[in-house]
Amino acid sequence: MIAMLVLAACGGARDAARNAAVASSDRDVDIVDVDARVAGDPCPGEAEDVDGFEDDDGCSDLDDDRDRIADADDRCPREPETYNGLDDEDGCPDHCALPLTSGPIAPQRERFFFVKDSARLGDGALDLARAVAGTLSGNPQIKRVELHGHAGREERRPVALARRRAERLRDVLVSLGIDPARVVVIAHGASEPVTAGDTPEQRALNRRVELVLPDS
Numbered sequence: 305m306i307a308m309l310v311l312a313a314c315g316g317a318r319d320a321a322r323n324a325a326v327a328s329s330d331r332d333v334d335i336v337d338v339d340a341r342v343a344g345d346p347c348p349g350e351a352e353d354v355d356g357f358e359d360d361d362g363c364s365d366l367d368d369d370r371d372r373i374a375d376a377d378d379r380c381p382r383e384p385e386t387y388n389g390l391d392d393e394d395g396c397p398d399h400c401a402l403p404l405t406s407g408p409i410a411p412q413r414e415r416f417f418f419v420k421d422s423a424r425l426g427d428g429a430l431d432l433a434r435a436v437a438g439t440l441s442g443n444p445q446i447k448r449v450e451l452h453g454h455a456g457r458e459e460r461r462p463v464a465l466a467r468r469r470a471e472r473l474r475d476v477l478v479s480l481g482i483d484p485a486r487v488v489v490i491a492h493g494a495s496e497p498v499t500a501g502d503t504p505e506q507r508a509l510n511r512r513v514e515l516v517l518p519d520s
Contacts, residue, residue, distance in 0.1 A: 347364070371385040380395050407518075449515055453468070471489055474489055
């Protein structure tokens with residue numbers, strides 16, 4: 305009996321020592337950065353949210369289906385929203401094809417922003433492209449979309465840059481399964497700014513491609 309108690313006590317001491325070591329090396333207290341499943345916690349300052357989705361990556365996954373609607377506001381957190389003008393804020397896919405009006409599908413959602421002096425997509429643009437590709441795939445009645453490329457006044461060769469941006473987005477949509485015959489590229493250069501402001505934030509709004517449905 306004494307031997308068993310000693311072993312238990314030693315085991316408890318070892319566990320306590322291990323827990324102390326874990327706590328000292330786990331800044332976000334999610335135990336992942338010392339877990340053998342991953343080589344270090346990629347998000348050491350961000351606690352894992354244990355919700356059954358990628359719980360071993362050490363990062364808080366606030367938008368599981370990556371449809372740009374936070375899980376807290378998403379009625380279908382594991383199914384991406386279909387952006388087609390119908391209940392686009394509920395976070396759920398729409399399982400039927402719907403006729404859409406001409407013009408921007410949803411102006412705030414169909415602007416793709418780019419890095420300055422570059423045709424490289426900005427933060428969030430690829431996720432938006434995936435969402436749009438899903439909507440186009442689910443709505444075959446949309447025969448054509450236009451990609452209107454724009455550039456800022458401060459950018460070099462704005463017309464050529466605007467075209468490269470629109471072509472880059474077209475290539476991304478094609479890589480996601482969209483027929484290239486459905487996509488038309490139009491370059492505007494710096495002639496149609498969203499804003500005439502000169503702050504860095506305002507200038508960034510002009511470095512964009514807008515996806516538009518042509519008039520039927």
